[in-house]
Amino acid sequence: MGRTHRDSYGGEMSTSSSLIFYCLVFLAEILMFGLLSLVLFWVVYYRGGFAWREDVTKEFNYHPVLMICGFVFFMGHAMLVYRLFRCCNKLTAKILHTFLYLMAVPCIVVATITVFDSHNLRSPPIPNLYSLHSWLGVITIGLFALQVTHTLVVGFFSFWLLLCCEQGTVRFRSGLVPVHATFGIITFMLAIATAVTGYTEKAFFSLSADYSMMVDEAWVINAQAASLAGLAILMGFLLYSSRYARSSHPVAIIDPPSSSHYVMTQKTYYYREHE
Numbered sequence: 001m002g003r004t005h006r007d008s009y010g011g012e013m014s015t016s017s018s019l020i021f022y023c024l025v026f027l028a029e030i031l032m033f034g035l036l037s038l039v040l041f042w043v044v045y046y047r048g049g050f051a052w053r054e055d056v057t058k059e060f061n062y063h064p065v066l067m068i069c070g071f072v073f074f075m076g077h078a079m080l081v082y083r084l085f086r087c088c089n090k091l092t093a094k095i096l097h098t099f100l101y102l103m104a105v106p107c108i109v110v111a112t113i114t115v116f117d118s119h120n121l122r123s124p125p126i127p128n129l130y131s132l133h134s135w136l137g138v139i140t141i142g143l144f145a146l147q148v149t150h151t152l153v154v155g156f157f158s159f160w161l162l163l164c165c166e167q168g169t170v171r172f173r174s175g176l177v178p179v180h181a182t183f184g185i186i187t188f189m190l191a192i193a194t195a196v197t198g199y200t201e202k203a204f205f206s207l208s209a210d211y212s213m214m215v216d217e218a219w220v221i222n223a224q225a226a227s228l229a230g231l232a233i234l235m236g237f238l239l240y241s242s243r244y245a246r247s248s249h250p251v252a253i254i255d256p257p258s259s260s261h262y263v264m265t266q267k268t269y270y271y272r273e274h275e
């Protein structure tokens with residue numbers, strides 16, 4: 001018996017699924033807004049706030065705030081858009097998704113500049129890219145840059161090709177959706193791992209022995225890392241569960257790997273037996 005995709009994958013959710021879905025989204029929102037507020041509170045209250053190149057210690061403070069803002073807040077919301085905006089048409093969701101993704105770009109660029117400044121402009125300068133955190137950071141930023149570049153390039157060419165042969169590009173663009181979605185989730189999870197190592201490093205650098213005494217600041221730092229762990233679990237569940245995908249009108253049928261075939265939907269694709 002073939003599975004009907006409306007029953008098993010995406011599409012309308014039952015009342016209980018909707019309830020669970022919106023509870024999880026609510027929790028994810030609390031964690032994202034909570035984390036952003038907490039990181040701001042931490043750098044302003046405990047780390048002296050912000051400054052530009054005249055005070056590189058304070059310039060560093062932009063780094064955690066903007067990395068969290070770009071990689072967790074904006075990217076997290078960009079990924080949730082397709083799950084949340086189930087009622088409106090796909091173009092609206094696409095525009096919002098792209099807008100949120102693009103908002104992450106300046107945050108990540110400035111966060112990277114400020115951390116390099118905080119190493120290079122210090123006297124004596126601190127060596128760059130020696131730590132585990134910085135290596136993870138480079139991989140995460142690299143994946144994000146690839147994702148943005150590929151989206152812009154594909155978007156640009158699709159736009160022009162679309163003017164002459166829409167059908168020709170549908171298959172190509174649809175084939176890229178799962179790749180784009182998967183890389184998005186991988187980048188988000190890597191960013192979380194990177195941020196957690198960043199917090200650990202900063203806690204050891206700045207608090208030294210006080211860290212093990214669990215001074216107030218240690219609680220604030222650990223709470224941020226715990227929120228990140230919570231977000232990794234929640235977002236992983238929300239984004240991977242095909243139960244929560246948008247309504248699943250097939251948009252493309254891609255080549256069968258064998259005698260069976262896959263039908264790709266707007267956000268997920270799934271196995272369907274012989275028809």
Ligand code: HEM
Binds near residue numbers: 137140192198
């Ligand atoms: C999630 C996104 C993040 C990315 C992609 C990232 C990336 C990086 C990179 C590439 C460096 C190396 C700079 C250099 O060598 O000059 C660095 C340094 C640093 N980052 Fe992050 N970071 C992130 C989040 C955080 C967070 C949340 C903190 C928390 C405070 C943090 C703390 C640090 C510290 C203390 C350094 C200097 C020491 C070192 O080079 O490891 N980072 N980060």
